[in-house]
Amino acid sequence: MxxxxxxxxxxxxxxxxxxxxxxxxxxxxxxxxxxxxxxxxxxxxxxFSFVDRESGHVLDNGQHVLLGCCTAFMRLLNRLTRRPGVRFQPLLSIPVYAGGRWSAIESRRLPGPLHLLPSLLQYRHVSLDGRLRIARAALAMLAARPGQLDALSFRAFLERHGQTDEVIRLVWDLVGTAILNGHADDVSAGLAVEAFQMGFLNGPEPSRLGLFTRPxxxxxxxxxxxxxxxxxxxxxxxxxxxxxxxxxxxxxxxxxxxxxxxxxxxxxxxxxxxxxxxxxxxxxxxxxxxxxRWSPILNVYLEYPRAAMEADVAASFAMGGMFVFNRGRLLGDADLDGRLLSISISAADAYRSWGADEIARQVETALAEMFPVAREVPAVWRKVVWQPKATFLAxxxxxxxxxxxxxxxxxxxxxxxxxxxxxxxxxxxxxxxxxxxxxxxxxxxxx
Ligand SMILES: Cc1cc2nc3c(=O)[nH]c(=O)nc-3n(C[C@H](O)[C@H](O)[C@H](O)COP(=O)(O)OP(=O)(O)OC[C@H]3O[C@@H](n4cnc5c(N)ncnc54)[C@H](O)[C@@H]3O)c2cc1C
Known part of the structure; x- marks a missing residue:
């Protein structure tokens, strides 16, 4: 006793x-x-992970990613696992697809926030005017005190700093929703600005993407x-x-x-x-x-008969913003490299009433636009993992x-x-x- x-x-x-x-x-x-x-x-x-009975694949409940600034989590994995199972990109690099063409969100080895400037200047999904507006909002974020912005929505903050609907949808919401699991209308500007300051605007090191290479x-x-x-x-x-x-x-x-x-x-x-x-x-x-309140995350797994994806990760504005991961490659399975893809859709409230087949079909259609092989051959296996209680909505x-x-x-x-x-x-x-x-x-x- x-x-x-x-x-x-x-x-x-x-x-x-x-x-x-x-x-x-x-x-x-x-x-x-x-x-x-x-x-x-x-x-x-x-x-968590589970084995899918039909395919035998080991799947995660949702594809998780990290940023270079996630130091406490990495320290824990380094101390407690034999192999932390996270591969950090040397520099942030996410190819983004929209309307038939690709452009990338990338970092260069420059002090923050200049590390993002070259890729911003070349970002083809928004007009030149839009790119200048993005730079303006980024500077406003750096100067802002997040604690004073909590009552505002992220969208209200962005609009206050000259961001148009187009720029919010095509840039801030794509990235912000992935980090905050909530759209710009629904999340606090304080938390969003703090997350962008810590994760993206601080320099190339904290903004590197960390991809899990183990379940x-x-x-x-x-x-x-x-x-x-x-x-x-x-x-x-x-x-x-x-x-x-x-x-x-x-x-x-x-x-x-x-x-x-x-x-x-x-x-x-x-x-x-x-x-x-x-x-x-x-x-x-x-x-x-x-x-x-809870905010849901939707994960769709698709297996193609041939390699459809070359990169490790890519994004698209389809389905309100989605990130595609080359799960076969990340898990080191040469046979599934480019074939087993994991698609993550954050803040997925809009799909609550959709059936799994309909979701998988729509995602497959979006992938067919992005990757020529996915246009030629349908997926041979599909799995939708719905997590209604993914994170609280900030x-x-x-x-x-x-x-x-x-x-x-x-x-x-x-x-x-x-x-x-x-x-x-x-x-x-x-x-x-x-x-x-x-x-x-x-x-x-x-x-
Ligand atoms: C689909 C999905 C995708 C995500 N993507 C990312 C991402 O890309 N990057 C990222 O950093 N985060 C991501 N997250 C969020 C991340 O997974 C969570 O923020 C994190 O795992 C929460 O950890 P926690 O320990 O706070 O809570 P939890 O992981 O929920 O742990 C709480 C534990 O308490 C246990 N418990 C509850 N009640 C009791 C009880 N009465 N007695 C005993 N035990 C109890 C539960 O079973 C649970 O194991 C994602 C989450 C989901 C669902």
């Missing part, structure tokens, strides 16, 4: 939970005192094995509830009613679970948790409302991509939130 009360419990084995456990170990907490509890049979949370699920599973080797206990397939007494967090309770006492608890679950599990009054204001006004990692309950902390890290809902934000929660727990003397 003595030992049990020394325990620190981390609830949720998504990347926020993994980041928290790793930071506790780094702070010197012995692994034997840490218990990681996960409801699902798999670890990795919203970044996401393997990375999370390997990370958990590494934590277990350091003494951490991980139990899966168990939903837990918090056990909070008058003097603070006492631990957690399992579905069968049994209690697991703990000295400190980090609740690293999604926002909709946190609002169910947190006791009343635990957050200064729980209202934001009730206001947060609506205007949400920034200051995001809770911090500390709660009002002694010994209880929260983590997750929805917590206020200054980052959009993403792997980097999740890991940072976990690390912040663990650091706060140690700082407050609960370790």
């Amino acid at each position: 003595e030992q049990a009360s020394d325990r620190i419990i981390v609830v949720g084995a998504g990347f926020a939970g993994l980041g928290a456990v790793h930071r506790l170990l780094e702070a010197g907490v012995p692994g034997e005192r840490i218990l990681l509890l996960e409801r699902a049979p798999h670890v990795g949370g919203r970044a 996401l699920g393997d990375l999370a599973a390997e990370a958990v094995e590494a934590l277990k080797e350091r003494g951490v206990e991980c139990r899966r397939g168990r939903a837990v509830a918090l056990d909070v007494g008058p003097s603070g967090a006492m631990g957690v309770r399992l579905a069968d009613g049994s209690a697991l006492p703990a000295r400190g608890v980090i609740l690293a679950v999604p926002h909709d679970q946190a609002r169910i599990l947190l006791p009343k009054g635990a957050l200064a204001s729980a209202e934001p948790l009730f206001r947060m 609506e205007p006004g949400m920034g200051p409302a995001r809770p911090g990692v500390r709660t009002r309950v002694a010994g209880l902390y929260v983590a997750g991509d929805w917590v206020d890290t200054g980052w959009p809902a993403c792997l980097e934000g999740a890991v940072r939130s976990g690390e912040m929660a663990a650091a706060a727990l140690c700082e407050d003397g609960w370790a």
Whole structure:
């Protein structure tokens, strides 16, 4: 019993939970005192993989990408996996297709924001006037203080700085939606500007695209094995509830009613679970948790009989903006190089009522425009993966409302991509939130 009360419990084995456990170990907490509890049979949370029964392919629930600025996530993978499985482009390079021609969003080895200037000047999808407008908005973003922009929508900010509908749709929304999982009308200018400042305008290094070369699920599973080797206990397939007494967090309770006492608890679950599990009054204001809405992401996998795609990644304005990944190549499968493609459509609300066949058909038609081989031969296999609860939607006004990692309950902390890290809902934000929660727990003397 003595030992049990020394325990620190981390609830949720998504990347926020993994980041928290790793930071506790780094702070010197012995692994034997840490218990990681996960409801699902798999670890990795919203970044997981599965084997498709029909094709045998290992698929991710959605193609994930990183930017060079995602340093905490990469540090975690470097420490906890044998091979981090992410390939960073030497310089940002995304070929973009529209209306029968290609142009590219690229970086050069120049200080930010000049690194994007040569490609902007040559960007054929918008008029010269549009390109000059883009430069104007980029300068405005660099000068802006994101904290003061949260009440505005990203579109309102862009319009204020002379961006036309065309430029918003063909540039800012294409990139912004992929980062923020919300269209310019729907997301906070504060968060969008901060994300562009950190990820794109800062120079060539942070804006490099990181592409996963291993299934996401393997990375999370390997990370958990590494934590277990350091003494951490991980139990899966168990939903837990918090056990909070008058003097603070006492631990957690399992579905069968049994209690697991703990000295400190980090609740690293999604926002909709946190609002169910947190006791009343635990957050200064729980209202934001009730206001947060989910934004869906759609992933379509297509397999062609012949190599259809040459690049690693490409984008198109079709389907409201989509990114195409050469999954066969990225996973190092020579036979599937150019043949197995993964198409990601962020903020996919518009497709909620569509059937899987209709979605796959439309995506295939879009690919037929982009790649000649896809025009000549139909895909031989199709799979639509719909993730309705991909990330919370960072609506205007949400920034200051995001809770911090500390709660009002002694010994209880929260983590997750929805917590206020200054980052959009993403792997980097999740890991940072976990690390912040663990650091706060140690700082407050609960370790
Ligand atoms: C399709 C898709 C594409 C994405 N693309 C990108 C991308 O390109 N780049 C990027 O950086 N991010 C991307 N994301 C977002 C990224 O996956 C998430 O932001 C991140 O994984 C969230 O991690 P988390 O630990 O905060 O939450 P989660 O991963 O949701 O982890 C929370 C864990 O808590 C567990 N849990 C919940 N309730 C309980 C309970 N009562 N007891 C025990 N356990 C519980 C859950 O089962 C889950 O495992 C994408 C997400 C999706 C779905």
